[in-house]
Amino acid sequence: MIDLHFWPTPNGHKVTMFLEEAGLEYRFKPVNIGKGEQFEPAFLAIAPNNRIPAIVDHAPADGGEAIEVFESGAILRYLADKTGLFLPADARGRALVDAWLFWQMGGLGPMTGQYGHFNVYAPETIPYAVERYTKEVLRLLGVLDRRLEGRAFIAGDDYTIADMASYPWIDPYRKAPIDLAPFANVRRWREAIAARPATQRAYAKGYEVAPPDRTLDDEARRVLFGLPPR
Structure with missing residues (x-):
């Protein structure tokens, strides 16, 4: 049994x-x-x-005491190692998946998060920040689009933790949609992952914890962002 400390965010x-x-x-x-x-x-x-998510694995592969893991990328890597799934067995394949996993953790996720903050949650519009993070998100989508040219998934033909890490960060803000029209490969890849039954179950179960259209009140804004109430 795995305890998943969770809230329905892209990382969750x-x-x-x-x-x-x-x-x-x-x-x-x-x-x-x-x-x-x-x-x-x-x-x-x-x-x-x-920060969420975090897990406690009460049945680790070594049969020892429970293992606690935080940081979403580390959790994906731990689970892939535990199960032998969604991560290549060979060194070259693992290195490739790791590179794209770290790309998401260090680039796509944080930059898209800042895009969302300044477009959706900031108490006032800061044009420089909006432009800065919009351009960076579009640049990163371009990187991903080029990578997916001629490939079903990020690492090639096989679905891996690199895909799972990146998928939730593609256009996640309903109040500030990103124009994906220029990124045909990203759109095709995204639709394929969205159609997977496991993806649909994952999101449905996550939204049973909290609905996707929840609104932040002033107290939630203060807690999440250290901002004064509007």
Whole structure:
């Protein structure tokens, strides 16, 4: 059994996508980030960076004590190693998947997150920030689009944790949609992943924890962003 400390954000969805694909048994441990539950001592003992997701694997491969893992990319890598799924066995293949996993963790996720912050959540419009992060997200989508040219998935023919990591960060903000028209390969890849039954189950179960159209009140904004109420 795996405890998944979760809230339905792009990083949270990465992990449910893997768990559903692999058929692993897990249970949600909701962490309401709008209410500050990510700062509670019990959660910080597992995830000291006060960010979801985090897991506690009560049945690790070595049969020993439970293993705690935080950071979504590290969780995906841990689960892939545990199961032998969605990660190539050979060194070259693993290096390629790792490179694109780290690309998402260091680029696509943070830059798209800043795009969302300044387009959706910031208390005032800052044109420089909006332009800066919009351009960077479009640049990163271009990188991904070129990578997907002639390939079914990021690493080639096989679906891997690199795809699971990147998929939730493609145009995730309903109030600030990104124009994906120039990125035909990204659109094709995204549609293929969205059609996977495991992806559909992952999102459906995640939204049972909290609906996708939830609105941030002033207190949630203060907790999440350290901002004064509007």
